[in-house]
Amino acid sequence: xxxxxxxxxxxxxxxxxxxxxxxxxxxxxxxxxSLEKAKKTLAxxxxxxxQLNWDTLAETVQQGDVLVSMLPATMHVEIxxxxxxxxxxxxxxxYIAPEMQAxxxxxxxxxxxxxNEVGLDPGIDHLLAHxxxxxxxxxxxxxxxxxxxxxxxxxxxxxxxNDFKYKFSWSPLGVxxxxxxxxxxxxxxxxxxxxxxxxxxxxxEAQLSDKNEVFxxxxxxxxxxxxxxxxxxxxxxxxQFVRGTLRLDGxxxxxxxxxxxxxxxxxxxxxxxxxxxxxxxxxKYSYAQGxxxxxxxxxxxxxxxxxxxxxxxxxxxxxxxxxRGQAMARLVSIPVSLxxxxxxxxxxxxxxxxxxxQPEQIHAWLQSLEKVGETIVFxxxxx
Numbered sequence: 001x002x003x004x005x006x007x008x009x010x011x012x013x014x015x016x017x018x019x020x021x022x023x024x025x026x027x028x029x030x031x032x033x034s035l036e037k038a039k040k041t042l043a044x045x046x047x048x049x050x051q052l053n054w055d056t057l058a059e060t061v062q063q064g065d066v067l068v069s070m071l072p073a074t075m076h077v078e079i080x081x082x083x084x085x086x087x088x089x090x091x092x093x094x095y096i097a098p099e100m101q102a103x104x105x106x107x108x109x110x111x112x113x114x115x116n117e118v119g120l121d122p123g124i125d126h127l128l129a130h131x132x133x134x135x136x137x138x139x140x141x142x143x144x145x146x147x148x149x150x151x152x153x154x155x156x157x158x159x160x161x162n163d164f165k166y167k168f169s170w171s172p173l174g175v176x177x178x179x180x181x182x183x184x185x186x187x188x189x190x191x192x193x194x195x196x197x198x199x200x201x202x203x204x205e206a207q208l209s210d211k212n213e214v215f216x217x218x219x220x221x222x223x224x225x226x227x228x229x230x231x232x233x234x235x236x237x238x239x240q241f242v243r244g245t246l247r248l249d250g251x252x253x254x255x256x257x258x259x260x261x262x263x264x265x266x267x268x269x270x271x272x273x274x275x276x277x278x279x280x281x282x283x284k285y286s287y288a289q290g291x292x293x294x295x296x297x298x299x300x301x302x303x304x305x306x307x308x309x310x311x312x313x314x315x316x317x318x319x320x321x322x323x324r325g326q327a328m329a330r331l332v333s334i335p336v337s338l339x340x341x342x343x344x345x346x347x348x349x350x351x352x353x354x355x356x357x358q359p360e361q362i363h364a365w366l367q368s369l370e371k372v373g374e375t376i377v378f379x380x381x382x383x
Contacts (some may be wrong), residue, residue: 002027005340006061006088008052008079009070010038013169016325017333020372022047026344031057054082056354063087066340069094070333076100080107080114085187087112093119093336095221096354101321104352117330117354118339121154121297122321124369125243126355127362128152128299128376129230130314134359136301137231141311145233149302153204153217155246156328159292159320165251167285169328173278179262183219186241191224197245198259201252206298208318209377215246229354246296292321293330302381312381319374334372338365 008019010032021028022045031052032038038049050056061067066089069079071092080103083090089112096116107114117123129152136142158167166374183200184193196220204217207214223243232238238323252259257276265273287293300314319327335355342348347361356362366376 002058003050003064003066003344004029004062005066005068006031006057006346007068007070008032010041010049011070011170012041012326013329013332014070015041015333016330017335017337018047019045019339020043020165021340024341026161027359029060034120058082058086061086061088065089066091066343067342068092068336070336073097076084077103079314083112083114084110090114091118091336091339091343092116092295093332094351095122101352109142113343113348114352115210115339115343115348115354116352118335120295120328120335121227123335123355124317124331124376125154125297125299126229126357127365128297128357129226130357131314131359131362132299132301132315133231135313136303136311138154139167139311141201141303141305143305144233144309147239147304148202148232149240149304150230150232150300151204151240151242151243151302152297153206153215153246154295154297155215155248156293156295158287159235159294161248162285164285165248165254167291169287169326171278172273172281172285173183176258176262176274176278176281178220179259180265181221183221183223183244185219185223185243186238188240190236192219194219195258196259196263198252202369204246204298206246206296206316207314207379207381208316209295213296214249216243216249216251219244225297226355229357231357287326293326293328295319295331309382313383314379315376316379317374317376324373330372331374334369334374335365338368 005021005026005028010030018030023226025219029048029050030038032049033052035051067083069076069092076092076094077099080090083108087110094116179196182195200218204215204219205215206215219242223241226243296318298316303311321327
């Protein structure tokens with residue numbers, strides 16, 4: 001008897017991945033709080049859609065099934081613990097929270113995979129970073145004493161820029177909260193910290209396939225733990241290591257009134273105002289039905305010796321919304337579907353893991369993305 005995939009949460013960002021899995025032979029059940037919304041999102045399909053009820057789900061899940069959480073990240077640990085009870089696998093596109101990492105030994109004991117960070121960012125960016133580091137380590141110029149500069153930036157925005165230089169694919173509240181979050185990264189060989197994006201804005205010139213384009217960029221979250229995840233050894237001279245967010249040029253000017261207000265918010269009243277701002281922004285700057293978005297990702301590793309660039313390679317993608325749906329939805333949910341297939345094919349070890357780090361498996365995922373029309377471009381800047 002085949003195991004079943006249980007996809008929890010059928011928002012717009014889930015649809016491409018769900019439809020990709022529905023074309024396979026593995027049984028698939030989509031669970032959503034609103035049955036009507038899920039049916040609307042997945043219209044004209046024969047997918048088994050059910051209203052999310054935890055008791056019913058518990059009666060349905062079998063050992064070896066895969067649960068995919070596209071619900072809010074605050075629910076992931078609870079769902080992972082549910083998976084432990086049923087000896088089922090867990091997949092999400094979200095960052096690995098400390099509470100999730102704490103389940104590693106239990107997941108290994110149960111022989112189940114808890115796979116995270118397999119969306120766009122985090123997800124595809126991890127794959128590209130691992131490939132670059134592997135290429136560099138196997139090159140003839142590899143040496144720990146070289147100066148290493150790593151940059152990974154990703155951003156989503158309207159295909160046709162608006163006055164706000166941005167539109168929201170989901171609730172703006174999460175975006176606003178990020179504006180109040182600290183970030184950490186490495187610059188000039190030292191750790192740097194910012195309390196908000198506007199404190200660390202920089203100009204970033206992306207070398208895309210058809211042109212060079214200037215964006216604004218800022219560090220996102222804490223980049224430093226990813227030094228180890230990307231296999232940078234402790235004895236390397238790392239001058240720059242940053243994982244960050246791209247925004248259209250002019251974004252900071254358009255958002256300056258928001259920055260000024262958010263910087264002043266605090267306490268319960270501040271949270272209430274943040275919620276009100278979210279509702280105002282959602283009403284004014286949400287994507288219209290069928291409106292095309294755009295996603296740009298650039299991941300690059302530059303190596304210098306005695307001040308001279310001796311190795312510089314990168315990957316980038318520049319995807320747009322089209323008849324297949326929004327680029328953001330495709331690039332988040334299709335990699336999730338690939339992770340599910342890898343779990344079912346026993347290609348991922350048990351325990352808590354992030355996106356694959358082995359070149360063979362990474363190339364297989366990238367080939368699958370190319371087959372569905374996603375183009376990721378490799379560039380050797382010194383060739």
